[in-house]
Amino acid sequence: MTSDNYCVIMGGGIGSRFWPFSRVNKPKQFLDFFGTERSLLQQTFDRFNKIIPVENIYIVTNELYADLIKEQLPELPETQILFEPQRRNTAPCIAFASYRIKAINPNANIVVAPSDHLILRENEFLITIKTGLEFVKENKALLTLGIKPNRPETGYGYIQVESEENTIFKKVKTFTEKPNTELAKVFYESGEFFWNSGIFLWNVQQIVQAFNDHLPEVSSIFASGEHTFNTSEERTFINNNFSACPNISIDYGVMEKASNVYVLCTDVGWSDLGTWSALRDISPKDEHGNASLKCKTIYYNSNNNITALSNPNKLAVIQDLEGYIIAESENVLLICKKDDEQKIRQYVIDAQLNFGDEYV
Amino acid sequence: MTSDNYCVIMGGGIGSRFWPFSRVNKPKQFLDFFGTERSLLQQTFDRFNKIIPVENIYIVTNELYADLIKEQLPELPETQILFEPQRRNTAPCIAFASYRIKAINPNANIVVAPSDHLILRENEFLITIKTGLEFVKENKALLTLGIKPNRPETGYGYIQVESEENTIFKKVKTFTEKPNTELAKVFYESGEFFWNSGIFLWNVQQIVQAFNDHLPEVSSIFASGEHTFNTSEERTFINNNFSACPNISIDYGVMEKASNVYVLCTDVGWSDLGTWSALRDISPKDEHGNASLKCKTIYYNSNNNITALSNPNKLAVIQDLEGYIIAESENVLLICKKDDEQKIRQYVIDAQLNFGDEYV
Numbered sequence: 001m002t003s004d005n006y007c008v009i010m011g012g013g014i015g016s017r018f019w020p021f022s023r024v025n026k027p028k029q030f031l032d033f034f035g036t037e038r039s040l041l042q043q044t045f046d047r048f049n050k051i052i053p054v055e056n057i058y059i060v061t062n063e064l065y066a067d068l069i070k071e072q073l074p075e076l077p078e079t080q081i082l083f084e085p086q087r088r089n090t091a092p093c094i095a096f097a098s099y100r101i102k103a104i105n106p107n108a109n110i111v112v113a114p115s116d117h118l119i120l121r122e123n124e125f126l127i128t129i130k131t132g133l134e135f136v137k138e139n140k141a142l143l144t145l146g147i148k149p150n151r152p153e154t155g156y157g158y159i160q161v162e163s164e165e166n167t168i169f170k171k172v173k174t175f176t177e178k179p180n181t182e183l184a185k186v187f188y189e190s191g192e193f194f195w196n197s198g199i200f201l202w203n204v205q206q207i208v209q210a211f212n213d214h215l216p217e218v219s220s221i222f223a224s225g226e227h228t229f230n231t232s233e234e235r236t237f238i239n240n241n242f243s244a245c246p247n248i249s250i251d252y253g254v255m256e257k258a259s260n261v262y263v264l265c266t267d268v269g270w271s272d273l274g275t276w277s278a279l280r281d282i283s284p285k286d287e288h289g290n291a292s293l294k295c296k297t298i299y300y301n302s303n304n305n306i307t308a309l310s311n312p313n314k315l316a317v318i319q320d321l322e323g324y325i326i327a328e329s330e331n332v333l334l335i336c337k338k339d340d341e342q343k344i345r346q347y348v349i350d351a352q353l354n355f356g357d358e359y360v
Numbered sequence: 361m362t363s364d365n366y367c368v369i370m371g372g373g374i375g376s377r378f379w380p381f382s383r384v385n386k387p388k389q390f391l392d393f394f395g396t397e398r399s400l401l402q403q404t405f406d407r408f409n410k411i412i413p414v415e416n417i418y419i420v421t422n423e424l425y426a427d428l429i430k431e432q433l434p435e436l437p438e439t440q441i442l443f444e445p446q447r448r449n450t451a452p453c454i455a456f457a458s459y460r461i462k463a464i465n466p467n468a469n470i471v472v473a474p475s476d477h478l479i480l481r482e483n484e485f486l487i488t489i490k491t492g493l494e495f496v497k498e499n500k501a502l503l504t505l506g507i508k509p510n511r512p513e514t515g516y517g518y519i520q521v522e523s524e525e526n527t528i529f530k531k532v533k534t535f536t537e538k539p540n541t542e543l544a545k546v547f548y549e550s551g552e553f554f555w556n557s558g559i560f561l562w563n564v565q566q567i568v569q570a571f572n573d574h575l576p577e578v579s580s581i582f583a584s585g586e587h588t589f590n591t592s593e594e595r596t597f598i599n600n601n602f603s604a605c606p607n608i609s610i611d612y613g614v615m616e617k618a619s620n621v622y623v624l625c626t627d628v629g630w631s632d633l634g635t636w637s638a639l640r641d642i643s644p645k646d647e648h649g650n651a652s653l654k655c656k657t658i659y660y661n662s663n664n665n666i667t668a669l670s671n672p673n674k675l676a677v678i679q680d681l682e683g684y685i686i687a688e689s690e691n692v693l694l695i696c697k698k699d700d701e702q703k704i705r706q707y708v709i710d711a712q713l714n715f716g717d718e719y720v
Contacts, residue, residue: 020677296715298707300696309693315719317380317707319696328693333669335686335695336660336679347658347677355656359675 005056005133006108006204007048008097011041011069011115012061012084016348016360017275017341020332021308024360029116030068033279035294035312040273041115042072048111051126056108058082058101059115060093079230085242091211091253092218092245094200096238098207099222103229108204109133112250117197118282120269128168128266132201135169135264142210143169143201144255146194146263147270152184155274157196157251160187161263172261175251194265198272200250201264207254214257218245276325276341280306292316306338332359365416365493366468366564367408368457371401371429371475372421372444376708376720377635377701380692381668384720389476390428393639395654395672400633401475402432408471411486416468418442418461419475420453439590445602451571451613452578452605454560456598458567459582463589468564469493472610477557478642480629488528488626492561495529495624502570503529503561504615506554506623507630512544515634517556517611520547521623532621535611554625558632560610561624567614574617578605636685636701640666652676666698692719 014027022028029041038046041059048057054075060082061069069081082096094112101108111129119125132143146159157178161170175196179187187193202210211219221244225237246253255261271282283291288303295309300319307316310329318326323338332351336344351359374387382388389401398406401419408417414435420442421429429441442456454472461468471489479485492503506519517538521530535556539547547553562570571579581604585597606613615621631642643651648663655669660679667676670689678686683698692711696704711719 298710298714300703300707311691314691314693315711315715316693317696317711319700319703319707321695326693326695328688331671331674333674333676333686333688333693335681336677340679343660343679347660347679350658351675351677354658355675 003053003056004105004107004109004137005052006101006105006110007052007057008094008101008110008112009041009044009048009057009059009115010061010090010093010112011059011065012087012093013114013116014062014087016345018279018327019344019348019360020329020334021310021327023329024357025064026068027065027116028273029114030065030072033273033293033308034283039072040118041069043119044113044115044117045073045076047119047122047125048113048129050122051130052111055080058097060084060097062087083235083238085239088242088245088247090198090250091215091248092242094207094250095211095215095218095222095245096242098204098211099226100229100234102204102208103226106204109137110202110204110207112200114198114272116273117199118269118271118273120271120282121267124266125268125270128264128268129201131168132264135262136201136203136206139262140206141169141202141260141262142206142255142258143262143264144172145197145199145201145270146170146265147197148265148267149188149193149195150267152181152188153195154178154181154184155278156272158184158187158193159196159263160192161194161265163192168265170263170265172255172263175256194263195270196251197270198251200255206260210254210258210260215246215248215253218248218253221245276306276308276327277338279308280304280338290318304338363413363416364465364467364469364497365412366461366465366470367412367417368454368461368470368472369401369404369408369417369419369475370421370450370453370472371419371425372447372453373474373476374422374447376705378639378687379704379708379720380689380694381670381687383689384717385424386428387425387476388633389474390425390432393633393653393668394643399432400478401429403479404473404475404477405433405436407479407482407485408473408489410482411490412471415440418457420444420457422447443595443598445599448602448605448607450558450610451575451608452602454567454610455571455575455578455582455605456602458564458571459586460589460594462564462568463586466564469497470562470564470567472560474558474632476633477559478629478631478633480631480642481627484626485628485630488624488628489561491528492624495622496562496566499622500566501529501562501620501622502566502615502618503622503624504532505557505559505561505630506530506625507557508625508627509548509553509555510627512541512548513555514538514541514544515638516632518544518547518553519556519623520552521554521625523552528625530623530625532615532623535616554623555630556611557630558611560615566620570614570618570620575606575608575613578608578613581605636666636668636687637698639668640664640698650678664698 293308653668
């Protein structure tokens with residue numbers, strides 16, 4: 001275990017796709033979907049802590065979640081929780097953490113990861129990350145984890161790679177947006193396309209250089225505050241200057257522009273758990289395709305549903321439903337069609353408008 | 361208010377038709393379906409107590425519900441709660457109460473009523489009951505309350521009456537079972553048929569005489585224990601002898617056989633609340649036919665549902681359901697088709713078999 005290896009967990013996400021399970025005050029990363037007693041954030045922390053010492057793990061999040069993070073990760077020193085005063089997407093978030101870590105260790109090799117993804121094959125994942133950290137230590141490369149697709153998924157972005165032989169590190173040809181069904185099938189069958197996992201590895205010097213080259217309006221802000229990092233002035237500096245950062249993702253702002261981007265191609269049982277349908281896909285199901293998360297269920301003449309209740313002793317008895325989401329948590333019960341789950345965003349807005357903040 | 365007027369409320373019913381709202385330990389009569397803060401039993405008691413003094417009101421029930429009744433009706437003296445040791449349908453229940461009251465007041469005029477029905481027009485109901493009690497005081501008649509049908513309902517039994525003019529007291533021609541749709545329409549349109557409400561009025565001498573005439577195997581049991589009623593020996597006598605009573609309804613055992621049966625025809629907004637569908641029928645509904653009991657709801661593209669959650673602050677968000685029952689209470693959520701609600705009985709059995717007694 002080398003002390004030059006660092007991890008940055010991005011834990012400030014908010015989203016209503018898993019409402020009513022997720023709430024404004026407790027978004028997805030803080031939830032335990034599988035009854036393991038560890039939230040997705042805790043699982044992410046536990047996973048990286050097997051290869052990176054706790055003093056080298058940082059979390060970037062929103063002030064709103066300070067208490068939740070301290071409660072869920074009491075072992076993490078508070079100085080390693082970085083608070084973004086505003087939401088500015090992933091590029092400013094990563095720049096903040098990079099400059100902060102560079103001020104402590106200018107040789108740092110960093111893995112950056114979302115806090116709300118699922119990794120089913122942890123051992124392979126950790127071996128991959130260690131291999132990647134070695135690679136970025138030795139090479140001036142920005143590395144992104146590409147997941148070998150096992151289906152023509154339309155919910156993910158893809159990365160096309162040069163078809164070099166005999167290496168898991170491949171040069172990027174193009175980044176693509178989420179494809180339609182037809183295109184996803186072409187991508188899947190070509191063997192040249194990998195899912196874009198949003199997990200990155202680099203040496204801190206390389207990512208700072210990349211910000212200088214491709215997002216100077218971001219790097220100039222953090223460079224101007226370099227002397228405040230890890231001092232009592234840091235918080236004031238961030239609060240005064242973070243809002244000036246453009247709202248831009250690391251993919252769009254850096255990765256799609258840089259020429260030294262490589263894909264670390266792997267197959268680690270990854271899912272971004274982006275939708276109820278994705279959650280159903282990776283959950284155990286009965287012979288009729290019904291998944292039951294954290295609850296007891298009896299289904300009659302029902303197929304391809306996902307039921308999630310917040311109390312593991314609660315029983316759902318369901319008759320004659322086909323392809324529904326049945327989700328209940330605290331003061332909300334949601335029943336809606338799986339194929340229409342993009343509408344949940346609107347339902348949350350309607351619930352708040354009609355009945356108030358305590359329902360969202 | 362004459363002290364010769366008595367009321368017997370039958371409160372021992374058990375049933376799973378409103379599961380999971382109703383439970384073995386808390387059947388329908390103990391529930392408050394409409395958020396009035398008074399259960400159906402309490403409403404029944406309140407209603408009769410407006411015309412009958414509390415010391416003349418009796419409840420016949422099962423030992424299992426002793427605590428619930430004391431809790432819900434603290435004003436009722438315990439000596440007026442009669443416990444049936446076994447379930448034997450309504451004839452033995454009514455015989456027990458009749459002999460008990462006769463031992464106190466041989467001139468008693470009694471109204472017997474279920475504890476779990478709904479009366480929407482209370483004033484008309486009470487006027488009707490008072491009129492009926494006067495009638496049975498003056499006439500050697502067994503009186504049953506017949507409800508003027510407002511629709512060709514197939515869920516109720518009907519009573520056909522002689523078409524005497526100018527009186528609300530009509531002689532019975534026939535009792536009928538629940539009709540099919542076609543027959544119900546004929547009944548409804550004829551004007552000769554009334555719904556059988558299960559509410560009866562008679563002088564205690566007449567009902568005891570009727571038991572002697574038509575169910576001597578029941579009356580002989582209670583007659584043999586007459587000396588024990590209202591003494592410390594009563595409980596032992598009942599516990600030793602009640603089980604010998606045949607399991608038979610008052611309709612089948614007495615009313616359909618006696619020749620002095622009259623129907624008191626009225627229209628008092630009565631419902632036996634026998635099914636979720638019946639409950640939906642009499643509940644306020646939105647323009648799409650959706651009823652929401654004791655909860656907040658938002659419906660999208662949904663029609664003719666009934667949603668009942670046990671917490672009035674709980675919100676149900678429902679999309680694309682047509683004709684469903686959505687009922688949640690404590691540790692159970694039920695979603696099933698309204699047209700299949702007779703299957704709920706089986707669901708309860710399955711829930712108990714699979715997950716144990718705490719779910720029924």
